[in-house]
Amino acid sequence: MKYTYIALAFLITGFLLAGNAYGEDEVYYCADNDGNGFHFDKKTGSYERSGIKADKFKIKLDLPNKKIEKANADGTNESYICTQPYHGVASLSCYERFVMFNFNPDNGRYVYGMGFGYVNGDNDTVKVSIGKCDKF
Numbered sequence: 001m002k003y004t005y006i007a008l009a010f011l012i013t014g015f016l017l018a019g020n021a022y023g024e025d026e027v028y029y030c031a032d033n034d035g036n037g038f039h040f041d042k043k044t045g046s047y048e049r050s051g052i053k054a055d056k057f058k059i060k061l062d063l064p065n066k067k068i069e070k071a072n073a074d075g076t077n078e079s080y081i082c083t084q085p086y087h088g089v090a091s092l093s094c095y096e097r098f099v100m101f102n103f104n105p106d107n108g109r110y111v112y113g114m115g116f117g118y119v120n121g122d123n124d125t126v127k128v129s130i131g132k133c134d135k136f
Contacts, residue, residue: 026061028133030110035129038118047118052127055112059133061105068094068101108133 035052060069066082080094080101090106098116103109114127 026063026105027136028059028061028105028108029056029136030059030108030131030133031056032112032129032131034131035112035127037114037125037127039125040117047126050125052125052129055129055131059103061103063105066092068092068103070101103133108135 032052032054035054037050037052038047039050040046041048056073058071060071062068066084068080068082070078070080072078078096078099080096080099082092082094082103084091085093091102091104094101094103098114098119100111100113100115102111110131110133112127112129112131114125117126
């Protein structure tokens with residue numbers, strides 16, 4: 001009976017350790033350093049430069065599956081599929097429709113770009129921001 005409990009303990013421990021062998025998601029807290037964009041001014045009929053409010057958010061990096069989930073401060077979430085465009089460089093190029101999120105997990109720097117405003121009409125702002133993420 002004693003050996004049964006020991007075998008069961010090893011079996012359970014083995015399952016727990018095997019789950020970590022595939023890697024866990026990494027969570028980062030991110031904040032914009034600066035950003036800018038263009039917004040359509042209906043009065044002038046042209047695009048004007050517009051300051052973009054600094055943003056703060058969390059990301060969950062699933063490196064083995066090359067995915068990023070972004071949790072925004074307003075409660076919305078975004079998911080990105082990533083590629084690693086340069087061999088030997090940690091930087092990821094992530095995208096979802098007209099939004100791109102380039103991220104380097106080694107130094108925490110990112111570039112966020114939202115480009116559908118101009119392409120699809122004059123309703124949304126085109127935005128580019130840069131910032132830094134710190135690992136939790």
